[in-house]
Amino acid sequence: MQIHGKRIDFLVLWNVFKTLLVSLKITVSKKVVIKSTCLDPMCSTCGNPTAKIEIVGPNAYPQDALKWKTADYIHYDKFRNFNSNYLIYSGPGGNNGYIGDPIDLNRKAALIDAFTAPYNPIEMREQFYDMAGYCAACDAFYCSKHWSTTTSGYGKCPKGHGKSLDPHWSPDIE
Numbered sequence: 001m002q003i004h005g006k007r008i009d010f011l012v013l014w015n016v017f018k019t020l021l022v023s024l025k026i027t028v029s030k031k032v033v034i035k036s037t038c039l040d041p042m043c044s045t046c047g048n049p050t051a052k053i054e055i056v057g058p059n060a061y062p063q064d065a066l067k068w069k070t071a072d073y074i075h076y077d078k079f080r081n082f083n084s085n086y087l088i089y090s091g092p093g094g095n096n097g098y099i100g101d102p103i104d105l106n107r108k109a110a111l112i113d114a115f116t117a118p119y120n121p122i123e124m125r126e127q128f129y130d131m132a133g134y135c136a137a138c139d140a141f142y143c144s145k146h147w148s149t150t151t152s153g154y155g156k157c158p159k160g161h162g163k164s165l166d167p168h169w170s171p172d173i174e
């Protein structure tokens with residue numbers, strides 16, 4: 001029993017030590033390179049970003065990394081494939097977390113193309129269901145506050161044009 005107890009203590013200590021070592025490696029020797037392309041559209045009504053569309057380059061970190069805690073770096077390094085470009089998205093209809101998803105070069109080019117004026121609604125819809133807050137009738141972007149989104153995920157722009165911002169919403173129900 002005593003040996004068993006000691007072994008657990010040793011394992012606990014070892015895990016603490018390992019965690020400290022990893023934190024130390026990150027905070028002391030790790031070079032954090034922030035390199036990304038941000039395509040965030042602006043709200044036509046208030047000027048705030050309507051969505052966050054950030055493409056993080058290989059071997060790089062997103063802009064938000066400046067504000068991260070050590071635990072965020074550990075988590076990021078564990079799940080991020082540093083060979084790939086990553087897309088971090090957060091819009092009126094949802095988001096894909098702070099790590100995002102790996103994307104290939106074709107997707108990267110399509111994203112930049114879709115969210116660079118002149119805007120093409122079909123291309124934007126192919127990228128994100130909520131189109132990063134774009135209203136095709138106005139040819140303008142609005143933030144989630146100005147989309148006046150209801151709980152069903154249906155939104156109305158300040159000029160009254162309606163659309164679904166949530167992929168789970170079905171036009172047949174309402």
Ligand SMILES: [Zn+2]
Nearest residue numbers: 043046143146
């Ligand atoms: Zn707004």
Ligand SMILES: [Zn+2]
Nearest residue numbers: 135138157161
């Ligand atoms: Zn509109």
